[in-house]
Amino acid sequence: MLRIIVIMLLFLVGHAFGIEQPIGHVKSVSGEATITSGEKKIKAEVGSPIYQGSILQTGKNSAMGVTFKDETVMSFGADTVFSVDEYLYSPAQGNLKFSSKLAKGSLNYVSGVIEKLKPDAVTVRTKSGIIGVRGTQFLLRVEE
């Protein structure tokens, strides 16, 4: 069931193909987890793609781990709602941004390349405060 997708990304032509690129993939799931991208909600499985705008959710006694294109790594504990608002990773063009929101639940975050190349490009919003990340690992918990 392994599929190889080889996509040639020519300079500045990426968007011209009209194919939206996944920005990350699911690496681990236990229990119930879903990914909502646009109108489509899928059951999260190892290998499931994540897109800009995707909403990641876990249920009771569940957890999920994901890895992003820029090598940012995250995991989520039970009853979590996390969304990727904006994800830009084009180092050659200098487009670097990662804004996300943890509505509730828990997150373990490990920095990737985006913030190495551009400090202050990574933020995680919560309802009570905004977190700026500069090259590190942290734990974040948001209680409803």
Added chain:
Amino acid sequence: MNPQVSGSPLWRGGSRSLCTFILLSMLLGGCATKSYVVLLPSPDGSVGEVVIKGEKGEQVLNQAGQAGSLDGRALKIEERQIKEDFGATIAALPKIPVRYLLYFSAGTTLTPQSESLIPKIISEAKTRPAVDISVIGHTDTVFTDPYNMQLALKRAGRVSELLTEKGLKANSMVIESHGKRNLLIPTPDNTWEPRNRRVEVSVR
């Protein structure tokens, strides 16, 4: 009890309202501590920084183990509490990605040393569930931008071919070219620099 406090009109006259106040602040405090951030060292051992901006202020966390509430106040959290709140989350963290640098003697020919990395990349990929690969080509600054975008793409394409020929199976493989726009060693334009003539392979 502090005699100054116990003798104060507030304590004598308003013990009930003070109790309510204490209870309320305990409740509020309890709620606030449930939403928090804890800074940890990166997997490479370095400690970065997290800045929390909330309605109660701004907190900069830059020490391993330092915590802050999400409204921007400093916070003390016991390790036992962190384990209770995050044990399952930490256990679900995927393997940290690795990045390999492969160098070219000329054109799209890898140096022998870099070619010997190909089997290592494949065996690393096999250890990961649904492995994702990015193959990113780079050049030095000799010649024009369009020329180098093409050359870097050819280099990345060559490495991707080698990986596939030698049996790499991936969930996704993306080939990219950064041309001369993402130098490893910063140089002026038109500078011959072997360390910039490279392909980066990200294994996630």
